[in-house]
Structures are given as structure tokens and as C-alpha cells.
Amino acid sequence: MSISRRNFVKYTTAAAAGTAIFGCSHNDSVSKGSGVIMPKSGKRIVILGGGWGGATAAKYIKLEDPSVEVVMVERQEKFISCPVSNWVIGGFRTMKDITKSYDGLVKNYGVKVVHAEAKDLDAVNKKLMTTKGVLEYDLLLVSPGISYKYETIEGLNNPAAIEMFPAAMKAGHETVLLAERLKAMEPGGVVLLSVPPTPYRCPPGPYERISLIANFIKKYKPGSKIIVFDSNDGIVSKGPLFKAAWEDYYQGIIEYVPDNFIKSVDASTGRVVSEQGDIVPEVANIIPAMKANQTAFNLGLMSNEGDDWVRAYPKTFESYKYDSVHVIGDATHNGAVGGVPKSGYVANSMAKVAAVQMVRKLKGLDPVEPTYVNTCYSLINETEGIFVSAVYRYDEKIDRIMSVSGGVSPTRNALFGKHARDWATSIWSDMLL
Ligand SMILES: Cc1cc2nc3c(=O)[nH]c(=O)nc-3n(C[C@H](O)[C@H](O)[C@H](O)COP(=O)(O)OP(=O)(O)OC[C@H]3O[C@@H](n4cnc5c(N)ncnc54)[C@H](O)[C@@H]3O)c2cc1C
Structure with a gap:
């Protein structure tokens, strides 16, 4: 997709006006005139979306290779968890309990977090246009979630x-x-x-x-x-x-x-x-x-007319549309990736696979054989829980993710309720700390 002149002027102006950027040197990193913020020096992966997929990928790319610069674009100042939000509606948790900071990613791993709205994409020249200016990348990972x-x-x-x-x-x-x-x-x-x-x-x-x-x-x-x-x-x-x-x-x-x-x-x-x-x-x-978040449509990531979800290859999560753009999480098309539920745990698992494969791609290495996991807990009151769990592998013959084992909890009980609470605490840490 090419950038319209109208949009180019808009992003250039936003960048020249200066921006508040977390994890980098604020306004002095804005390259005035070019519209490019935080000019790139080494290898860089830009991540669009700091939710379950994006935040996990940001951390795990840095774990895989700390020399890769990771810039995460997220419109919200704080991470607000969908898992456990039903407990807020049920009256026994608060919004504070499910609202988390991105500081851990910045301080512990050196992820650069830009709080901005991604608006447009120039996939040919590898540029993501945001409300705070233009970000150049070598690879882009998109995990934008859903729209209604x-x-x-x-x-x-x-x-x-x-x-x-x-x-x-x-x-x-x-x-x-x-x-x-x-x-x-x-x-x-x-x-x-x-x-x-x-x-x-x-x-x-x-x-x-x-x-x-x-x-x-x-x-x-x-x-x-x-x-x-x-x-x-x-x-x-x-x-x-x-x-x-x-x-x-x-x-x-x-x-x-x-x-x-x-x-x-x-x-x-x-x-x-x-x-x-x-x-x-x-x-x-x-x-x-x-459907996939409207952002995926705005960025031109749909490969097939009439699709509601973004098609990507499940071994690497490279999108059908552009080989430098990978897509994970709820936004992915189940017909393309395979029969995995749209869950936070699956987004987390996809993110870890994408992190490894993208870093290997930057190094010119072949992708590895991935596996994926999911467990979804549900509470049926404040104390008792149930779960569904599965392990998946990539099936080369059909180029899809396939379930290889799994099942549901034999019953409901307080132990599974405790596991649900522990799962949330531990996966939030896995993503953000
Ligand atoms: C009530 C409820 C309960 C759930 N319980 C569970 C559970 O127990 N276990 C489980 O595994 N899953 C659960 N889920 C599902 C889980 O929340 C999703 O599967 C998960 O959030 C998907 O991750 P994602 O990265 O695809 O999207 P998200 O987590 O939604 O992240 C997308 C991010 O992209 C950002 N974004 C989008 N467009 C732009 C843009 N243009 N510019 C900047 N930022 C942008 C958004 O602000 C958002 O932060 C639950 C969901 C709900 C609603």
C-alpha cells in the first residue's frame, strides 16, 4: 500500500511537532522534516499492539536476541487485561487489579514503547505511520486484537x-x-x-x-x-x-x-x-x-476480498500479504492458521513462536518446528473453576496448527479456581515483567 500525500503530510507534521515517547530519548529522537521518529541504526522489529500477543513478543524477541531493537506501538498508556475482567463484572475484582504497567518491558528488556495510534503502512519501504510519526522497521509484527x-x-x-x-x-x-x-x-x-x-x-x-x-x-x-x-x-x-x-x-x-x-x-x-x-x-x-481489529483493514493486511480475519502462515506467522509483516493473536484467520481458539494464552504462545522465527529470519536462518499451548480457565463463582487445555503442533503436510492432546477438567472445584487465579498472575508476569 502506498502512502497518500494527505497522510504523509499529516504524519510529518505530527512528528515535527514533537512526541512523548517512552523508553527512548523523547523529542530529541524525532528526525524533523523526514517524519521519521527514532531513526533506525541496527536491526529493528516494530510491534503493533501491546496486548497479549504484542507485549509477549516484545519481551521474547529481546530474550532471543537483545541486539535487535524492539519498538512497540500501543495506543493505551496501560495494559488492561481481558482475562479476569469478567471477575470485575462479577463484583469481586477491581479495574486496578487488571491494569498493569509497561514499565517492566522498558526497564528489564530495553523495549521502546511508543504510545500512539498506528494509521497506515508502507510495506514496500517498511514504514509504519503512527500519530506520532513514521517508524522504520526490518520486520513488523501485528497483534491488534478484534473489532465488533x-x-x-x-x-x-x-x-x-x-x-x-x-x-x-x-x-x-x-x-x-x-x-x-x-x-x-x-x-x-x-x-x-x-x-x-x-x-x-x-x-x-x-x-x-x-x-x-x-x-x-x-x-x-x-x-x-x-x-x-x-x-x-x-x-x-x-x-x-x-x-x-x-x-x-x-x-x-x-x-x-x-x-x-x-x-x-x-x-x-x-x-x-x-x-x-x-x-x-x-x-x-x-x-x-x-472481526480482526479495524487496524488490520486500515493497514491493508487482508489478502482475500471479504475476509474478516488476517491470513498468516502458522509456522512463522508471516502474513500472506507481505513477507516482512507477521500477524498473531485474535486477528488471525483460523482457516489459515488452524483450529486454535482466540485466547490470550494462544496469543502468548503464537508470540513466542513468532519471536523465534522473526529473529531467525533477520539472521538468514530457517524457521524451527514450532509447538503451541493453551489453557483457558473459567470461574463459575468466586472460588470454583473449570478449564480446557490443549497442546498443538505445526503439521507440515497441511500447513496448519493441529491439536495433539488436551481435554477439559473432570469437574469443577476450588483447586481449579486457585489455578485460574495463579494462571493470571503468572502469565501477566510472563508478558510484562
Ligand atoms: C471477558 C474476557 C475474558 C477472557 N478470558 C480469557 C482467559 O481466561 N484466558 C485466555 O487465554 N484468554 C482470555 N480472553 C481472550 C484474550 O483476552 C484475547 O484472546 C487476547 O487479548 C488476544 O490478544 P491479542 O494480542 O490478539 O489482542 P489484544 O490483547 O486485544 O491486544 C491488541 C492491542 O492492540 C492495540 N491496538 C490495536 N490497534 C491499534 C492501533 N491502530 N494503534 C495502536 N494500538 C493498537 C490495542 O489497544 C490492544 O492493546 C478473554 C477475553 C475476554 C474479553
Whole structure:
């Protein structure tokens, strides 16, 4: 993709105006006139996105080869974790608990963090355009996460409706909104949660949330219930375990309706219209269908017309579109990479593979044979947990990631709940410290 003259002028001006850059020498590193910030001297990998994939990759590239300069572009000042954000909605964790600093990456590994918005890409000349100026790279790793397809639900694609029916599948403002609305709801109120069609971020995520909202209602809002409209024909992940917990703990509180799409919403009345009827809930958590983050589209990373996700080769995560651009995490196309869930643990695992392969590529070495792992814990109340786990390998014959072993927890219990808490603490450290 070439840079438009309009954009080139915009980025040049932003860079010349000076920028606040973490982990580098601030304004004096801005090369005035060229629009390039932090001019490159040695080998450099730029990372777009400081979430689960990007932050892990930043650290592991430095571990693999400290001489490679790593510049991570992230719009948010702090890392806010999606895993554990359901516990905030469930009322037993705070936003502070899931908000982390990027300082560890800067101080411990020498990663340079630029808080800016990536806007455009010149893949031919290897330049990423950001709101703080132009960054040159040898290789670019993109892990931008997801965007919602608001347009698939009539009436949802406007700020008032998004605020009234928050999805909260990106941790932040919407997580707080949902938690506050649940707290403010009168006893006897109805909560509506809609599960999007697959593929979406975190297959068990909505069901963990349903369990924890039910747990909250049971304790603090007698007479209330949560109605679930699931676009899928059944619970997408850990179904028997969730069902058993709902029967044992939340009878009369969770009303589960499979195969029911939301057709439209009305922000002025709060009405939600589904295929199987209308409802005006007190609290609504509408989770729309998802696609790769809009950034991937803006940067021109889609290789096939009509795709919602970015195609990349699973052995190296090199994108189909450009060999100097690698893509990992939720944004990847399952048809291209293989049958891995869109999870933080998978993004973390992909990041470690990409880190090794990209450093080898810079050295002119062949890629190694990768393996990948995933465990997704879910709480069904404050103490008890369940999990699904898998080990994957790269299958050369079909050029896809394949599951080689795995399974779900035999039951729910407090030990698995403890593992869920320990997993979060340890993987946050693995990414950020
Ligand atoms: C409620 C919930 C619970 C979950 N629980 C679990 C769990 O228990 N276990 C698990 O493994 N996974 C879980 N997940 C899934 C996990 O959060 C995602 O799979 C993971 O975040 C994907 O990582 P990523 O790097 O692809 O995207 P993200 O982590 O979303 O990172 C993308 C980053 O890119 C940045 N970005 C995007 N575009 C730009 C741009 N143009 N300029 C600058 N920055 C940009 C964003 O700000 C963001 O920080 C959960 C998700 C949710 C919503």
C-alpha cells in the first residue's frame, strides 16, 4: 500500500511537532522534516499492539536476541487485561487489579514503547505511520486484537446504542459500565446477555460471565435473572461443565435460549429484538459478531476480498500479504492458521513462536518446528473453576496448527479456581515483567 500525500503530510507534521515517547530519548529522537521518529541504526522489529500477543513478543524477541531493537506501538498508556475482567463484572475484582504497567518491558528488556495510534503502512519501504510519526522497521509484527461488527445488528452502530448495550469484550470503559449497571440494578431486574456467532474472542468468556453475573444476582439481587440469547446452537466451550454448574447453583436465575440471534436494538427505548421475541432488559450486554481489529483493514493486511480475519502462515506467522509483516493473536484467520481458539494464552504462545522465527529470519536462518499451548480457565463463582487445555503442533503436510492432546477438567472445584487465579498472575508476569 502506498502512502497518500494527505497522510504523509499529516504524519510529518505530527512528528515535527514533537512526541512523548517512552523508553527512548523523547523529542530529541524525532528526525524533523523526514517524519521519521527514532531513526533506525541496527536491526529493528516494530510491534503493533501491546496486548497479549504484542507485549509477549516484545519481551521474547529481546530474550532471543537483545541486539535487535524492539519498538512497540500501543495506543493505551496501560495494559488492561481481558482475562479476569469478567471477575470485575462479577463484583469481586477491581479495574486496578487488571491494569498493569509497561514499565517492566522498558526497564528489564530495553523495549521502546511508543504510545500512539498506528494509521497506515508502507510495506514496500517498511514504514509504519503512527500519530506520532513514521517508524522504520526490518520486520513488523501485528497483534491488534478484534473489532465488533456493530453493523450486523440494526440500530447498534452508533455511540448511544454502544453505550446502552456494551459488549465489554475489550476490557476498559465497557467493563466498568456493565459492573456499575449490575450494582445499580433493583432486585427483580432482568439482565440480557447475547453470545455472538463463532469465531469470536475467548470461546468460554461469555459463559464465564453468565455464571458470574448469576452468582452476583443470587447474592445481591434476589428475584433477578439473566436471560441468555446464544447465536450458536449450544454452549460453545466447556458445555457440560457450565451446564452442570448452572443446574446446581443457578436454577431459576439463568434462562438459556440457544439459536437466537439479536436482530435489532433501540437505544431510545432499551428494546432488544431477537429472532424469538422482544425484551426490554434492565441491563443489557450485547456482544456483536467480531472481526480482526479495524487496524488490520486500515493497514491493508487482508489478502482475500471479504475476509474478516488476517491470513498468516502458522509456522512463522508471516502474513500472506507481505513477507516482512507477521500477524498473531485474535486477528488471525483460523482457516489459515488452524483450529486454535482466540485466547490470550494462544496469543502468548503464537508470540513466542513468532519471536523465534522473526529473529531467525533477520539472521538468514530457517524457521524451527514450532509447538503451541493453551489453557483457558473459567470461574463459575468466586472460588470454583473449570478449564480446557490443549497442546498443538505445526503439521507440515497441511500447513496448519493441529491439536495433539488436551481435554477439559473432570469437574469443577476450588483447586481449579486457585489455578485460574495463579494462571493470571503468572502469565501477566510472563508478558510484562
Ligand atoms: C471477558 C474476557 C475474558 C477472557 N478470558 C480469557 C482467559 O481466561 N484466558 C485466555 O487465554 N484468554 C482470555 N480472553 C481472550 C484474550 O483476552 C484475547 O484472546 C487476547 O487479548 C488476544 O490478544 P491479542 O494480542 O490478539 O489482542 P489484544 O490483547 O486485544 O491486544 C491488541 C492491542 O492492540 C492495540 N491496538 C490495536 N490497534 C491499534 C492501533 N491502530 N494503534 C495502536 N494500538 C493498537 C490495542 O489497544 C490492544 O492493546 C478473554 C477475553 C475476554 C474479553
